[in-house]
Each structure stands twice: as structure tokens, then as C-alpha cells.
Amino acid sequence: MATTPAPAQNRSSVRTLLRLWPYVRPVRARLFTAAFVAILASCVGLVIPLVLKWLVDGPVADRDPAGVGLGALYLLLLGFAEALLFGLRRWLVARPLSHVEASMRAALYRRLQRLPVAFHDRWASGQLLSRGTTDLMLLRMFLAFPLTFLLVNGVTIVVGVVIMLLQDWTLGLVILGPAVPVMVTCVIFEKRYAEVARLAQDQVGDLTTVVEESVLGIRVIKGFGRHRNQARAFSDLSGTLRGTELRKARLLATIWGVIVTLPEVAIGAALVVGVVQVADGGLSAGTLVAFLSTALALRWPVESIGFLLAMSQEAATATERYFEVMDEDVEEAGAAAAAEGSRSAGRNGWARTAARSIVATEPGERGLRFDDVRFRYPDAPPGSPPVLDGVDLHIRPGESMALVGATGSGKTTLTALIPRLYELTSGRITLDGVDITALSAQDLRAKVAVAFEEPTLFSAPVGDNVLMGAQDTAGPADLERALSVAQAGFVYALPQGTDTQVGEQGLSLSGGQRQRLALARAVVGQPEFLVLDDPLSALDVRTEAAVEAALRHVLADTTALIVAHRPSTVLLADRVALLSGGRIAAVGTHHELLRTSAEYAHLMSADRSGKEEGAR
Numbered sequence: 185m186a187t188t189p190a191p192a193q194n195r196s197s198v199r200t201l202l203r204l205w206p207y208v209r210p211v212r213a214r215l216f217t218a219a220f221v222a223i224l225a226s227c228v229g230l231v232i233p234l235v236l237k238w239l240v241d242g243p244v245a246d247r248d249p250a251g252v253g254l255g256a257l258y259l260l261l262l263g264f265a266e267a268l269l270f271g272l273r274r275w276l277v278a279r280p281l282s283h284v285e286a287s288m289r290a291a292l293y294r295r296l297q298r299l300p301v302a303f304h305d306r307w308a309s310g311q312l313l314s315r316g317t318t319d320l321m322l323l324r325m326f327l328a329f330p331l332t333f334l335l336v337n338g339v340t341i342v343v344g345v346v347i348m349l350l351q352d353w354t355l356g357l358v359i360l361g362p363a364v365p366v367m368v369t370c371v372i373f374e375k376r377y378a379e380v381a382r383l384a385q386d387q388v389g390d391l392t393t394v395v396e397e398s399v400l401g402i403r404v405i406k407g408f409g410r411h412r413n414q415a416r417a418f419s420d421l422s423g424t425l426r427g428t429e430l431r432k433a434r435l436l437a438t439i440w441g442v443i444v445t446l447p448e449v450a451i452g453a454a455l456v457v458g459v460v461q462v463a464d465g466g467l468s469a470g471t472l473v474a475f476l477s478t479a480l481a482l483r484w485p486v487e488s489i490g491f492l493l494a495m496s497q498e499a500a501t502a503t504e505r506y507f508e509v510m511d512e513d514v515e516e517a518g519a520a521a522a523a524e525g526s527r528s529a530g531r532n533g534w535a536r537t538a539a540r541s542i543v544a545t546e547p548g549e550r551g552l553r554f555d556d557v558r559f560r561y562p563d564a565p566p567g568s569p570p571v572l573d574g575v576d577l578h579i580r581p582g583e584s585m586a587l588v589g590a591t592g593s594g595k596t597t598l599t600a601l602i603p604r605l606y607e608l609t610s611g612r613i614t615l616d617g618v619d620i621t622a623l624s625a626q627d628l629r630a631k632v633a634v635a636f637e638e639p640t641l642f643s644a645p646v647g648d649n650v651l652m653g654a655q656d657t658a659g660p661a662d663l664e665r666a667l668s669v670a671q672a673g674f675v676y677a678l679p680q681g682t683d684t685q686v687g688e689q690g691l692s693l694s695g696g697q698r699q700r701l702a703l704a705r706a707v708v709g710q711p712e713f714l715v716l717d718d719p720l721s722a723l724d725v726r727t728e729a730a731v732e733a734a735l736r737h738v739l740a741d742t743t744a745l746i747v748a749h750r751p752s753t754v755l756l757a758d759r760v761a762l763l764s765g766g767r768i769a770a771v772g773t774h775h776e777l778l779r780t781s782a783e784y785a786h787l788m789s790a791d792r793s794g795k796e797e798g799a800r
């Protein structure tokens with residue numbers, strides 16, 4: 185499993201949350217209007233105690249039923265206006281915020297598509313999934329609620345306190361008593377909660393990874409009877425997450441306790457002092473009623489601060505996690521010597537200038553060429569030797585070259601460098617004399633087609649899976665030709681032919697069928713350069729021979745590099761290159777190498793005996 189994310193940066197929560205501004209900007213007018221409406225609603229709520237004061241000291245004291253009726257009508261209208269304004273606020277924010285969430289999710293997805301394979305090697309998929317789902321949901325909730333209400337409640341508390349001080353400043357001071365301890369508690373809480381919230385969100389990511397792995401690997405789990413172990417691993421992780429969530433709940437309970445208790449004690453004290461003052465005649469009953477009503481109206485804004493802070497903290501953590509992915513450079517920093525001076529040509533380092541490509545073109549260098557190619561995986565342990573250590577190889581135009589080497593010698597790695605799935609550590613690869621780093625992604629993908637060892641299919645019709653190998657140029661005739669080259673006639677026997685939907689990961693097809701579709705995908709666009717990573721490994725001998733015969737026609741016009749493990753695949757190629765010790769140790773025809781290279785002869789004969797054993 186890939187590792188968990190980069191450590192959190194030491195940024196304040198407010199600064200972290202400010203990074204959301206570019207996404208919130210388009211809906212700022214609505215958000216500000218909503219905040220203004222909410223403040224208005226809260227202030228309307230604070231007028232109610234003042235009407236009460238007028239009611240108690242006026243019509244009630246004067247025993248004036250008409251006045252009491254009028255007062256009641258005022259109260260009703262104020263309550264109605266408050267409810268209406270809060271409803272309006274909700275209506276104002278709901279639609280734009282779902283838009284913010286959707287655009288952030290789309291931006292994350294686009295980024296994930298553009299990030300290099302080395303990034304995906306490093307990151308657990310569950311961590312990425314949880315960032316695109318749970319974290320973005322937390323952010324939408326933050327923008328809808330705490331963001332507005334921390335402001336609204338802050339204004340309400342200030343206005344309410346001013347009103348109370350104006351009513352009676354001694355009672356006002358009694359109410360203000362707990363302000364300092366409450367604030368200190370909030371600061372301590374914010375720090376502690378930040379740590380636990382981050383832990384919980386990372387653990388959700390880990391849990392998602394386990395679920396995803398066990399769903400994808402369900403056949404292996406069942407085949408080896410590992411379901412109990414998987415269930416135990418899952419329950420351990422979810423137990424850990426539960427523990428973290430409980431820590432969050434305890435912290436929230438503590439701050440809630442302080443925030444609720446202290447103001448309640450202050451209200452109680454103000455009540456006692458106020459009643460004594462009314463008894464002494466220093467305060468009117470109406471003022472005391474208004475004062476206490478205002479204090480009670482402020483209870484919710486004060487009490488809610490605890491969970492509003494908690495939600496804000498979770499949103500800050502979610503923002504941090506979101507930008508950990510968004511901040512990743514789409515080109516691995518310092519990965520490619522060939523990328524030198526490329527950053528001015530775009531952040532992803534792909535679109536080099538035309539001038540550079542002209543400079544890179546050398547006459548007589550046609551075909552596919554590796555010049556002193558060195559490569560080390562970015563996540564390889566420090567001090568480990570490079571996988572490729574000075575590969576020099578020239579595949580002439582129209583030639584097909586088989587690449588042979590012991591398992592783990594770096595064959596797949598070498599093929600992955602051609603479509604730039606990884607950046608070279610040093611050296612260069614040229615296509616017809618043009619450095620691959622001088623080509624735009626689109627141009628490179630149009631020239632080079634790849635069929636990987638692990639044929640991946642997508643949940644889409646069979647035909648679409650194959651046609652995705654051609655850049656919108658291929659039609660039904662190309663599809664038919666590609667399927668015939670790959671001997672994938674089985675497609676026409678499927679219920680809806682080429683329109684048949686392939687299950688997730690192509691699991692509804694056999695390994696050999698998937699491999700043939702991947703091969704068809706590689707040849708459908710009639711690429712100039714074809715890279716095949718052991719394309720026939722899952723086929724039976726007869727199908728392999730048929731595919732080979734068809735492939736020979738395709739390969740006649742194509743420059744191809746074919747990773748091969750068996751002599752039958754090697755024989756497809758004009759020449760063979762032996763990869764050993766990170767270098768090309770020998771190049772020649774199959775028969776030449778059998779004579780001149782003991783390692784090659786050993787690899788081929790060992791394979792043959794293995795096959796024979798398998799056949800027996």
C-alpha cells in the first residue's frame with residue numbers, strides 16, 4: 185500500500201482557510217448577502233427584548249389590554265421576520281455552495297489525472313478518495329454554516345452586550361465576567377482539536393484504502409480464505425478511528441461544558457443582582473426582563489461557538505489535505521535532467537517550445553533512440569542503485585526490437601519512460617531525432633502507443649475501451665482492423681458486440697481476452713511507435729501464433745519495442761536487445777544472441793524448459 189500523505193504544514197487555520205478564496209470568489213456576492221441577511225435576522229431577534237421591556241413597563245404596568253395586544257402583534261411580526269430572513273439566508277447559500285464543492289472536486293480530479301505516475305506510486309488511493317469526498321463535504325458544510333455564523337454570532341454577541349450594558353452596566357459587567365476564561369478555553373481547544381481532527385481525517389483515508397483494496401482484491405481474499413484477516417484489519421483500523429473520534433467528542437464536550445456553564449452561572453448571578461436592584465427600586469421590572477431576555481437570546485450564539493470552532497478546524501484540516509494534492513507539481517521536482525530549463529514552458533514541463541524541438545532534431549537519427557538513459561525511481565530507498573544505468577539503444581525506423589532480460593531487470597521501467605510515465609534521471613530518448621521532452625503530451629501520445637503488462641479496461645463499452653487508443657481519429661473500420669490484429673473476434677460474440685459494457689476493471693473478461701483488447705487499443709491508432717510490454721503472455725499457443733501472424737503485418741510499418749519473455753514473442757522482432765545490470769548488454773538477432781550471449785541463451789532455454797514443464 186502506498187504511504188500516507190505529506191506532513192501538515194505549520195500554517196494557522198485562518199491562513200489555511202483563506203486558500204479557499206479562489207473557489208469562493210465566484211459566489212462571493214451571494215455569500216456576503218447571506219451573511220448580511222443573517223446578521224439582520226439576528227439583530228431583529230435582539231429587538232424582541234426591547235419590545236418586551238416596552239410591553240412590561242408600558243401596557244402591562246398600565247393594565248392596557250389594547251397596548252398588550254399591539255405589543256404581542258409586534259413580537260409576532262418580529263419573530264416572523266427573523267424566521268423569514270434566516271430562510272432567505274439558507275436559500276442564498278445552498279445552490280452556490282454545491283457549485284463550489286463541485287468545482288473543487290473537478291479541479292482535484294483534473295489534478296489527479298495530470299499528476300505523474302510517481303505521485304500515484306507514493307499516495308494511497310484511499311487517501312485521495314477521502315480528499316475528494318469527505319474533505320470536500322466538510323468544506324461545503326463549513327462555507328454554509330460556521331463561516332457565516334462565526335461572523336453572525338460574533339456581531340450578535342457584540343450588539344447584545346452593548347444593549348445589555350446600555351440597559352444596566354453593572355449587570356452587563358456581571359454577564360461579561362466569563363468572557364476571558366471562555367476565550368482562553370477556545371484558544372487551547374482550537375490547538376488540540378486541530379491535531380485530533382487531522383488524525384481522524386487521515387485515518388478515514390487509511391480506512392478507505394483498506395475498503396478499496398479489499399473490493400478490488402476480493403478474488404485473492406476469497407481464494408486464499410483471507411476474509412477473516414481482512415475483516416480483522418478493517419476492524420482494527422476502524423477501532424483506532426473510533427478512538428480518535430471519541431477524543432474529538434471528549435474535547436468538544438469539555439469546551440461545550442465550559443461555554444455553557446460559565447455563561448449560565450453569569451446569567452444566574454445577573455438575575456440575583458437584578459432582582460435585588462428591582463426590589464430596591466433602582467431598576468425597572470421591564471429593564472430586568474429586557475436584560476435577561478437579551479442574555480438568553482445570546483445563549484445560542486455563545487454556546488454554538490464550540491462546535492462552530494470544531495467545524496472550522498475540521499474544514500481547515502480538510503483544506504490542508506486538499507491542497508497537499510493540489511500543490512503537488514505535475515512534474516516531479518528535479519526528476520528530469522532532460523527537463524532542464526523547461527519550467528518556463530508550463531508548470532507540467534510537457535509543452536516545450538518548438539525552437540527546442542528543432543534544436544533537438546539531428547539528421548540521420550530516425551527511429552527510437554535511447555542515449556545514456558539513467559533512471560532511478562523517485563521513491564527508491566536512498567543509496568539504492570538506479571534501475572537503468574546508461575542504456576544506449578537504437579531501434580531503426582520500421583524495425584521491431586524485442587527487449588529481453590531477467591525478471592526485475594528493468595524492462596517495464598524502460599518502456600514506461602517512452603510515453604513519459606516517469607521522467608528520466610539523466611540521458612535522453614528521441615523519436616525520429618526529437619527529444620521526447622520537446623514534444624507536447626498530445627503529440628507524444630499520438631506518436632507512441634503502449635500496451636502494458638497488466639491490461640486495464642474501464643467501465644465502458646468494449647469498442648470505447650479499444651478506441652481510446654486513438655486520438656479521436658479512428659472509426660469503426662479501424663476498430664474492426666485492430667480487433668482482427670489482436671485476434672479479439674470474441675467481442676462480436678458478446679451480447680451487444682462492441683457495445684457490450686465491460687465490468688469494472690474488465691473483470692467480466694478473461695485475462696487473455698483483456699490482454700487482446702489492450703493490444704487492439706495499442707494498434708488501433710496505427711502509431712508510428714509501438715511499445716508492447718509482454719503483450720501475449722496470457723494467450724494460449726494457438727491464439728499467440730495467430731496474433732503474431734497479424735502483428736507481423738502491423739509491425740512492418742511501425743517502429744516497435746516489445747518486451748519478451750518467450751522465444752515465440754522474440755521471433756516477432758527483427759532484433760533483440762538484452763537488458764542486464766541496468767544496461768543493454770547485447771544486441772543482435774535471436775540466433776546471433778543465442779550463440780554469443782550465455783545470459784541470453786540461459787534466459788531463453790530456462791524459459792523453454794519452464795514452458796515445457798508447464799505443458800506436461
Ligand SMILES: Nc1ncnc2c1ncn2[C@@H]1O[C@H](COP(=O)(O)OP(=O)(O)OP(=O)(O)O)[C@@H](O)[C@H]1O
Pocket residue numbers: 305561563564571589590591592593594595596597598
Ligand atoms: N514504482 C516503483 N518504485 C520503486 N521501484 C520500482 C517501482 N516499480 C518497479 N520498481 C523496481 O524496479 C526494478 C525493475 O522493475 P521492472 O518492473 O521494470 O522489471 P521487469 O524487468 O519488467 O520485470 P518483470 O520481467 O518481472 O516484469 C525492480 O527492482 C522493481 O522492484
